[in-house]
Amino acid sequence: MADGQAGGFLDADELTDIAEYYRAIGKNEEADEVAEYTLSIFPGATGPLAFKARLALLIEDNPKKADELAEQIADKTDLDYFYLKAEILLATYRAEEANDFLEETFSNAVDEDDREDYILDAALLFADYNEIDYAEHWTRRSTLTDDNDYKELQGRILKGHGKYAESEKIFNELLDANPYAGPYWNQLAQNQFLRNNIQASIDSSEFAIAINPNDDEALLNKANGLFSLGNYDEALKYYMRYKEISPSSDTSLIDVTIGHLYLLKNDIAKALQYYQESVRKSKDMEATFIHIAISVFDNGYVEFAYRLFSAYLSSMDEQWTFGYAYLARCCYELDKEAEYELWLKIAVGRNPEECAEVLSDLYPEGTMPEDYPGIPVIFPSQREQPGTPFPGEDSLA
Template sequence: MTNTGDKYFDSEAFHKLLDSYETSINAGEPVFMDADDLVDIADYYQYTGEKDKAEEAISLALSLSPGSSSPLTYRIHEALFQQNDPQKAWELLEQMIDKESPDYIFDRAEILISEGNIEEAEEYLEENFRDLPSDEQQDFIVDAANIFMDWRLPEKVIQWVTRGNPNDPNVKNSTEFKEILAKAFVEMGKYEDGKRIFNELIDKDPFSKKYWNALASAQFMNEDYSGAIQSSEYAIALEPEDPEGFITKANGLLRLNNFEEALKYYQRYLELEPDDEFALLHEGTCLINMLKLQEAIEVLKKAQAITTKDSSYFWDIYQELAFAYAENKEPDKAMEVMDQAEAMAYDPVQILLIKGHILLTANKLDEAKEAFGKAIRMSDSRKQTMLRVIVSFYDNRYVEGAYAFLQRFLTHYDEEEEGKNTEGYAYMALCCYELKKYDEFLSYLKKACEVNPAECRIAVGNMFPEDVKPEDYYQYVKDKLDRE
């Protein structure tokens, strides 16, 4: 059995239940279990990526107990989260025999939320909450909060969690309350609050892989990549084949430009999840940065075969594959990849920008300028598009051209935005450094640190130790010069 990090799935009681089920299934014997136990087994298989086994267990539950709440809830969640089909979810809900069960109440609320009827769902939950005896309210609060968390509505989560009596030690020290509150804080971008609570949970349960992974995720989103790597290592120590630990560690290493080590952990993750397009994309990115271009192309072609236009990674995969071909001196194949994206009606501005970049890589300057010019004219966000063009010139070693373009860019937008422009300064600092214009480098770096630390990290972060914050880059250089 896999160590999941979930207390129930890792418990002796569940192990016995699963062993009994699998013994009967493997022997071809009838399974005598209630629907709730079979749903737990299906949830376990789903959690561990064994989808066919999950389907077998849930189908058995429905055949043995048609109209039972828990297996129908499982199907309703499939309809909402996997199939995006609220109408099917309503039809499944109507099959429930017990219309007053907690499953029915929470499933109905979830379907309403999925249709955008958030206030109606809130009112429905509130009505049912008011009718409960006090000793049942805490469980209701946790379940309601978890629903809103699943639908990424953290403000609603906070509202429900704070309904509990904060002076009641059962509430104050409740692991469930703390866990859902930490998740909500992270979702709201209150990373320090989220990390603090996850650390409290780890202090109580230091062997919880789930909490170490949750802390690592919060640290990663807070751009504490070293901390995220360290926390993911604890998760891996607790479960040596933990895919979540592998992917979080790989992501942190990639952000620190440690491509060789990141590659190892993406590959370890892909041994467990071979068709994960996100991991394939980033394995390809590592290989490109390691100049293993042919290997990168093969990996990215696999990602391309898996992805769909609706995927959030579609464009990144096509873009990286085009870059890999371009760097491998195969501009025609790179352009072919962009033509494929264009045929699927992808954003024409983005396609023109990448085509321009490919043409620059092939030293076709006039054709590149034509593509870039068309992209800028078509763009609804000309400022960001112009900056993308400038970065393409820099990346293709047209540093003086990028410098001249940035001079015009900064003059124009500083005037247009009355001195409030925050973009382009870090890239100008980078160009000045390359051109040995060191006084200008310091001036632009100082400005960039003040107005746009995020751009600083992207543009010049590889020039500084990883423990130096982007807003401190200028002071770091100044202190170093003073010591010399």
């Protein structure tokens, strides 16, 4: 009776819904209290244990604790147990293992009546972690092509493959049938943003916010749109609102963005405050410093950016792809020819798209990034001031 009803009282799933509600409005202490209370009545219940495990995984960044909580679930044939185990693998960058686990479970432990739901749930899980190829693999197996979850997955897969107009069409059709679905508005806003239709993206975000003023995804979408239009003061308001309703989340990249905005406004003290806050909150300090380096580079502080990139890119593993083209550009701007060639080769190998974005103006128009290393560039030979010193940079050392 772990997930059943206790007389006339709420059952485990209903109590877990209350915990989820508290979590959604940022009351994490109350959410945890409800989950613990639920477990005191229904020990081993799937709902509250899965809830606590996901908090451990996503908020505490503690996959070991999440797995220990998952193993306390009494019913290990529950589909939510399978999804949780797969999510722990996905959250620790083991997508192939997650897929193998779900495939094995599908073959050996899922009843025929549950298979269609399982297929779409597996696809949605991969889509949530931006594992688009695996999401597509599972979606292709579904026969529920008229189901809204299937259509949503198709839209997300198309977006993941860069087919924004086709994805946008699907979400418009879904919204025609259900105009009060905030997640559809958010997906539409993201497609519009990626197509550089920024005002339409903001408008779509506003529909989602009207439906749910605490929709964190919608607030972030609108903030990004306002930022892109150069409306920095309004963008700051929405980034701050996003932070307010995500008190336990890792908002380090949002703090970097806020710091960037203050730097654009030439408020050095505020910029430093948020850069420092981003480092304090970060679950990955090296990655956060690289994002700060990109921010200060974009604001013209080339020497400071060079020092940050040099310090932290060298410690990243081979899976890391961002920042190398920026470091090459710093070397170019600072007349470091040998270092430029070194980092250029790494950048082209790791992220040719970033190379095209950051370095294309140094090469003949139409040159492909993979051809950059074989083409000489003309380095700046004389500069009155190679880079602008960044006030207070010692506080980030």
